[in-house]
Amino acid sequence: MFEQTEVVTAGLVPDPMLPVPYRIQRVKQETDDTFTLEILPEDSGKGFSFAPGQFNMLYVFGVGEVPISISSDPDDAPLLKHTTRVVGTVTKAMRKLKRGEIMGIRGPFGSHWPVEQAAGRDVVIVAGGIGLAPLRPALYRLMAEREKFRRIVLLYGTRTPEDMLYRHELEQWRGKFDLEIEVTVDRAASTWRGNVGVVTTMIPRAPFSPSNTFAMVCGPEVMMRFTVMELLKRGVAAERIYLSAERNMKCGIGFCGHCQYGPTFVCKDGPVFAFPSIAPILGKSEI
Amino acid sequence: MTAGPLHVGDSVVVEREHLEQLLQALVSRGYEVVGPTLREGAIVYDHLTSTEDLPSGWTDEQAGGKYRLKRRQDHALFAYVVGPHSWKKFLCPPLQRLWQAARNGKGMRILPEEEPATPKYAFFGVRACELSAIAIQDKVFLDGQFVDPGYKARRENLFLLAVNCGLAGGNCFCASMNTGPKATSGFDLALTELSQNGRHYFLAELGSVRGAEILAAVPHQPANDADKQHAERILDDTTRHMGRRLDTRGIKELLYRNYEHPQWDNVTERCLSCANCTMVCPTCFCTTVEDVTDLTGEHAERWRRWDSCFSVDFSYIHGGSVRATPRSRYRQWMTHKLATWIDQFGVSGCVGCGRCITWCPVGIDITVEAGAIRESDSVKAPADQSKDSA
Amino acid sequence: MIQTLEPILREHPFFHGMEDQHVRLIAGCSKNVRFGEGQVIFREGDPADHFYLIREGLVSVQFVIPHDGLTTMLTVGGGEVLGWSWLFPPYRWHFDARAQQPTHALAFDGKCLRAKCDEDHDLGYEIYKRFMQVVTERLEATRLQLLDMYGSHV
Secondary structure: OOOOOOOOOOOOOOOOOOOEEEEEEEEEEEEOOEEEEEEEEOOHHHOOOOOOOOEEEEEEOOOEEEEEEOOOOHHHOOOEEEEEEOOOHHHHHHHOOOOOOEEEEEEEEOOOOOHHHHOOOEEEEEEEHHHHHHHHHHHHHHHHOHHHOOOEEEEEEEOOHHHOOOHHHHHHHHHHOOEEEEEEEOOOOOOOOOEEOOHHHHOOOOOOOHHHEEEEEEOOHHHHHHHHHHHHHHOOOHHHEEEEOOOOOOOOOOOOOOOEEOOEEOOOOOOEEEHHHHOOOOOOOOO | OOOOOOOOOOEEEEEHHHHHHHHHHHHHOOOEEEEEEEEOOEEEEEEOOOHHHOOOOEEEEEEOOEEEEEEOOOOOOOOOOOOOOOOHHHHOOOEEEEEEEEEEOOEEEEEEOOOOOOOOEEEEEEOHHHHHHHHHHHHHHOOOOOOOHHHHHHHHOOEEEEEEOOOOOOOOOHHHHOOOOOOOOOOOEEEEEEEEOOEEEEEEEEOOHHHHHHHOOOOOEEOOHHHHHHHHHHHHHHHHOOOOOOOOOOHHHHHHOOOOOOHHHHHHOOOOOOOHHHHHOOOOOOEEEEEEEOOOOOEEEEEEEEOOOOOHHHHEEOOEEOOOOHHHHHHHHHHHHHHHHHHHHOOOOOOOOOHHHHOOOOOOOHHHHHHHHHHOOOOOOHHHHOOOOO | OHHHHHHHHHHOHHHOOOOHHHHHHHHOOEEEEEEOOOOEEEOOOOEOOEEEEEEEOEEEEEEEEOOOEEEEEEEEEOOOEEOOHHHOOOOEOOOEEEEOOOEEEEEEEHHHHHHHHHHOHHHHHHHHHHHHHHHHHHHHHHHHHHHOOOOOOO
16 A cells, blocks of 8 residues: 655645656556556656545646546555546547556545445445446455445446446456345347346345445436435435535646535545535536 | 834834835835736736835726726825725736646656746735635635645735725625725734825734834834724724625525525526626636647646636536536526635635626626525515426 | 235235235235246237236346347336236237246236226225336336436537
8 A cells, every 4th residue: 555645846835736647557448438547656656545436637648637536446556547438538538548658647536435434234336337437446445344344235227238347347246255236227238138227226126224224326417316316215324325426627626616516526525425415406407 | 213112913103205115115025016006997906116106096986887997186095995906816826837748758747837936925905805805715725635835835925015995985895794894814014094184194003023024114103092093983984885785694595595596597687607707806716727738749738727617618527517507607606605605615705895796797796686585585486486396 | 825925915015004905805816927038928919917026037028129129128126016007908018028037926817906996996096006106116217217327428
């Protein structure tokens, strides 16, 4: 484990706006529009560890910077993995990067999945689409200390079977650890033999005790809203439901104002939020 | 000269003819003195070489969407309120290069800015509302988990010479926001401009050791009770003549429960999303970042510049902007300024300077908008009352 | 047979809150059924005279679409209810249902139950109330499915 080191500059305090150079070890195509970058710091002294749920600002030389959740195992730090979709200029340029090339990293920023609060409880993880990426580090944490938790259930929904992330790993986890994994798709190919329907439909029958459950949810906002509704309907305590939100970010450190979500800054009060803290604004239009 | 040593909290009197020495005392100690001066029909903040640069004998008339300068019959140096500039243009420069980077082969090197020695500013003529605004921005850039190193450096070297307002502007409401008109803290020196029987002088309150040290170099006399009372009367007068008023009772909760108030639709008919209010507001701090590269692609730079929540792509995430409508953006600005700011930083984001009202091309008045919402708090417009629930 | 299924029904959340006599009535119209993997349970257009409570397994709700073949719109799994077409004329299935996995279910005789509901409106009310819940849940889930919320927005 590496401690977070700070980049010292000519200024009087370490400058959190300076990216640290990282070299790409591997580029993996996950689905047709999603890929994972595996990176290591150029200067091993500048590596850092992180908590599950945190994100980095990823810089592509001369192009721009985007916030992306870290999706690797915290125990593998300083190695970092970032899974992202190609959605704009920067991610498009990022996709073109090759093994051996350099990019800039600032982080880790933001709040984390408080996995420690799940000790002694059933854990329900509901992931939608690429929402599994910010949850994967939490899953690694859970498995690293499996005996601390009771039942662990992962409910994962994607658009089609082809859009599923980390399929191999999911199979491994299913087999190796005492982990219940149920996947479902919105649209099935004729060869698909599994569940079809939105991920929220799996909540009523998932094997967990609502009165002693800790839940982590990540996916499109509408999916998270309905997931929370189903969890609450089943009797999971509101304060034990955690979500990960997303907003435009330019700095990642609370200075630029772009990521404001009601009274919160997603970059520092989030991206992981306990449901009660954003309940008043979740689902409100254009907040 | 003076009798006895000066202490923080003391008040002394400085004659008008000695004010120049005060300014020069700052210059000789290496401060870059900036303050109000006349330019292009407005009183802006810029470099001052001497007190001659101050807008002597000028005053301003402000109303919704209106700013005019008027000549006075006297030579008062500070008989106006605030103009389109705020001190944030010095503490948070509108355009700033954060760093440069060089690419060589497969490597990349970040070159932190070698800042020319951070300017040592002396703000000459800061109003009470502006002192509050600076204190508010301190909370944003210095009190969080991360510190803005540039802001910190500029702030540490800063000398604040405050001026208590001798008159209230047409759009002023510092009294409502408890930020003025009297400067009570956060300054090195605070002056109140006095005039009596042809005598033009200043009551100077010492706010810090630094302030006392500067004042020691300037001819002065201890202030007597009459001087202090004179100053107090002026300030009371200013307080009673505020141009606007904002009822701040429970304003946070008021705005939180009125996200769907019809007044937002009303203001949308007028708001142009021009972002003037955010540019002139002394507490607005939003910025954006631009990454650029030269033609060779080997040299990149990151620049930071002022931004506004009124711009359409301010809240852009893949697929579209969260606040796509001007209605939602005006609501965001006003709710942030008066409500969510309190949850974020423990104080209101508004200091009652009135700039947003003056510089809005259509004269939208934040005090009127807040008042309209308060008046019909959570009450739906008649059309909504007849709608059945879906 | 009637005796063994009543306790099973009583345990199931679908029948919670229902009076004993009603559960008994319904149990009288039910039986255990099993479907092998790939087995067709019913086809679009067939008379809809049953509904099913899946105990274990997975059933695909499918449409035959020219060019695309069989398209699964939805799967229904353990603990869930399959089929409400028995409640409304013309009492015909609107889709195919096929067991994706070996499936164990309770089959309820819809014709028999319809007659009992006509006689005993209280029973009818209880049945319709519960089916309404199933229908609204399916509708809401379908709406979310329609939103295509994971879709690429670029």
